Amino acid sequence: MILSILMKRKQELLDGMINPRNDLLTWMLAIREENQEPITRDELIDNFIGIVIASHDTTSILLTNSIISVISEQMEIFLRKRRSGEEKLTCTDLQSMKYTWRVAQEFMKIIPLVFENFREAVKDLYFGGYFIPKGWKVFWVSHGTQMNENIFENPKVFDPSRFENPSKPIFPYMYVPFGGGPHMCSGNDFARVEILTIIHHMVTKFEWSQGDSR
Ligand code: HEM
Numbered sequence: 001m002i003l004s005i006l007m008k009r010k011q012e013l014l015d016g017m018i019n020p021r022n023d024l025l026t027w028m029l030a031i032r033e034e035n036q037e038p039i040t041r042d043e044l045i046d047n048f049i050g051i052v053i054a055s056h057d058t059t060s061i062l063l064t065n066s067i068i069s070v071i072s073e074q075m076e077i078f079l080r081k082r083r084s085g086e087e088k089l090t091c092t093d094l095q096s097m098k099y100t101w102r103v104a105q106e107f108m109k110i111i112p113l114v115f116e117n118f119r120e121a122v123k124d125l126y127f128g129g130y131f132i133p134k135g136w137k138v139f140w141v142s143h144g145t146q147m148n149e150n151i152f153e154n155p156k157v158f159d160p161s162r163f164e165n166p167s168k169p170i171f172p173y174m175y176v177p178f179g180g181g182p183h184m185c186s187g188n189d190f191a192r193v194e195i196l197t198i199i200h201h202m203v204t205k206f207e208w209s210q211g212d213s214r
Pocket residue numbers: 051054055056058059062108113114115117118176177178179180181182183184185186187188190191
């Protein structure tokens with residue numbers, strides 16, 4: 001399926017019907033390596049699948065987990081908008097969804113959607129008593145950090161309020177659902193807007209009740 005979309009986009013690009021800014025796939029078709037060669041078809045497909053997993057699967061799992069917990073806040077926003085006669089969600093509405101985002105943050109703490117990634121040591125270093133030579137790949141895992149009781153009090157208790165009034169400061173790299181550093185998730189701001197908007201519409205356009213979990 002990806003291949004047929006790819007071929008169609010390639011032809012449209014060659015025919016000048018679309019420009020590289022049309023969409024992500026077209027942009028990837030248009031980029032050139034340092035030697036001015038286009039990236040290979042396999043690289044293109046791998047990167048495209050990577051982005052689908054990075055953006056779709058992460059977001060949909062978080063949405064499923066969050067909905068039931070945020071019904072009352074979303075209904076308040078819905079009623080407020082209905083009273084004002086304004087239909088579309090605004091940035092101010094999204095900013096007022098504080099509890100909803102804290103619930104999402106807490107889910108991402110307990111169940112990281114991307115639980116790991118690799119980094120490469122750019123110099124020899126010691127970490128936790130181990131020597132890591134330059135060039136070695138290091139596998140970081142967020143769950144160990146985010147469930148560490150030296151960092152988060154009662155880490156196993158589901159408590160979205162910990163992001164509002166943390167008992168201890170949450171320093172950078174202590175909470176890393178979107179990773180960190182130059183390769184931190186580039187979709188994280190988009191994901192926040194997407195999640196808050198979808199949750200709002202799902203909560204306010206459907207009726208929700210707790211199912212029988214047996
Ligand atoms: C709740 C939703 C999401 C979560 C939890 C998430 C999490 C992550 C994590 C942990 C990484 C690795 C960061 C690192 O190595 O430091 C990552 C990378 C990435 N994510 Fe997301 N992501 C989400 C949504 C999205 C969305 C919606 C997009 C695109 C629209 C996206 C695009 C990417 C890309 C392109 C990378 C690679 C960045 C790089 O290597 O420079 N993600 N994401």
